[in-house]
Amino acid sequence: MKSTNFVIALLLFATALTANAAPLLNGLALEQQFNKDRYIAAVYSERLSGDANALLDNNQPRSLQVRIIADRLSARRFRNQWMEGIAINNPGNVLTGQAENMVTFANMFKGRLMAGDQLRIDYAADTGTTSVSLNDIMLGMIEDREFFNTLLRAWIGPVPPSTDFRDDLMGSGQVNSGLLEKYEALQPGADRVAQITAMVDAQEAKEEAAAEPAPQKAEPKPAQVVAAPKPKPDLSADIPPPSLAAIGAPAIEKPASAPAKPAASAPVSQPKPLKPTTTRPATPMDEELDEEEEEAPLTADMILARQIYHSMLLRHTFKHINYPKRAQERGQEGSVRLNVTIDNKGNVKTVSTLQESRYSSLNREAVEAVERAGPYPATPAQLKIDEYNFTVPITFRLPD
Incomplete structure (x- = not known):
């Protein structure tokens, strides 16, 4: 009886671990520009898969991670290239609906990314929240169930940075051992973590100061005509099909x-x-x-x-x-x-x-x-x- 109870306890413990397990490493991809290594990108998913639709399943926790190899990398250029990928891999109605979230996301990137920096974008399936952190320091959160996929499509959509880049991310857990070793070795130093912490604190203080209303004298204000809000442009006819x-x-x-x-009917080959x-x-x-x-x-x-x-x-x-x-x-x-x-x-x-x-x-x-x-x-x-x-x-x- 005791042995049966022990086995059941082990099974329950294993089930609990599985339920709370972190997403698994689905694939790693090396980004090179001008024949120089820039960064390593990673896709984590609760279920390993080589199918894009499976990785875009909003009912499972996932994570996108970037570890910087280059000595320095313009955060603005990095952001803009990601935005380009988003533009050509998402339909127009998604771009329109995610425009405000894209502003929030873009404004998280300041200054330079440095060698060893770890950018992490986590998706919580239970709340639909996407959180963004740099070197384990929170940069911000976006509460929109569709936003994470908007980012992910830029990497694994029909027009990724390169076909090799996409295929490596969709490796179903099969990753190059040498690249994995290099990826795991990329870690920020204590000075860099302190620098990011100070930067985030300064930005938060600046935002709080801007949010405080300035003292004003009570003066009568002239009547103002409130303009009707401008409709967002319909992008359905402007964005070419990303294929x-x-x-x-x-x-x-x-x-x-x-x-x-x-x-036109040719399938996308490996x-x-x-x-x-x-x-x-x-x-x-x-x-x-x-x-x-x-x-x-x-x-x-x-x-x-x-x-x-x-x-x-x-x-x-x-x-x-x-x-x-x-x-x-x-x-x-x-x-x-x-x-x-x-x-x-x-x-x-x-x-x-x-x-x-x-x-x-x-x-x-x-x-x-x-x-x-x-x-x-x-x-x-x-x-x-x-x-x-x-x-x-x-x-x-x-x-x-």
């Missing part, structure tokens, strides 16, 4: 005997592992990392304007991409990611390669496509900027 088929060239035929299917290299002179981001100038306060309208504009720029670029004939004949496929800077009139100022495929013809065509696409549509007036920087992910894929 790899939309990024590839027009329908093409594979060489040899296999009959080609229409490119890419070959491609290690980014830099063969074309690129402009490093090191100078940009030193920028500390103040930017205009972000608003929901500004977030939406940037997202609409970014999608417009991508759609404009895709019209000018041609799949190199020689690459088609040789069955060459790959992904390229470019960093583009244009002035406020849409003229191309610089084009540099963040990540390349293994084939020079595809890399060259991606750069030339951007050059052919200029001038781009002018920047929206509400952004009030002299130049605009954006990334262009291009996937060359032959139909099956």
Whole structure:
């Protein structure tokens, strides 16, 4: 009897542990830019899966984590690149509904991220709350059940930073042991933790001071006309469908005997592992990392304007991409990611390669496509900027 009770107790204890277990490591992905390691991203989930829909299940706790490898990384650039991914991997109605939350999220990123920093974004399935912390110091919380998936789609949606990046995050628990060892070794020092703590405390004090009403003399106020709130723009017609088929060239035929299917119906295939290299002179981001100038306060309208504009720029670029004939004949496929800077009139100022495929013809065509696409549509007036920087992910894929 005692042994039976002991077994039951063990089973109950194991069940309790399982119920309160932290999400499991689903996959790790290395982000490289200009052939330099920038950070390692991780997706944790209660249930391991290689299916995007399963990882987007709101009924399970999940976590996104980023550990910084680079000596320093502009928090603003990191944030803006994530916002670009959000814009092209979420439907227009989601972007509109999450605009205010995106402002809250974006304003959490200040200054620089440093080597060893650990950014953590946790989703609580019971409350639907997303919490954001840096080096275990809380930056903020967003109480919206749909917000976490808005972030996650930027990583595992149809147009991720790269196909390798997405596939590695969807590894169902199968991760590279060397990358895992490097990931676990990335830890912030005590001085860095103290620095973040002081930064957060100063920001909270600033917000509290701003919230206190200033003493005013009681004076009669003139009657004011209250303007009706502006409706949020409908993005359904402005955001192009985020699919790899939309990024590839027009329908093409594979060489040899296999009959080609229409490119629009081609399934997304698993890419070959491609290690980014830099063969074309690129402009490093090191100078940009030193920028500390103040930017205009972000608003929901500004977030939406940037997202609409970014999608417009991508759609404009895709019209000018041609799949190199020689690459088609040789069955060459790959992904390229470019960093583009244009002035406020849409003229191309610089084009540099963040990540390349293994084939020079595809890399060259991606750069030339951007050059052919200029001038781009002018920047929206509400952004009030002299130049605009954006990334262009291009996937060359032959139909099956």
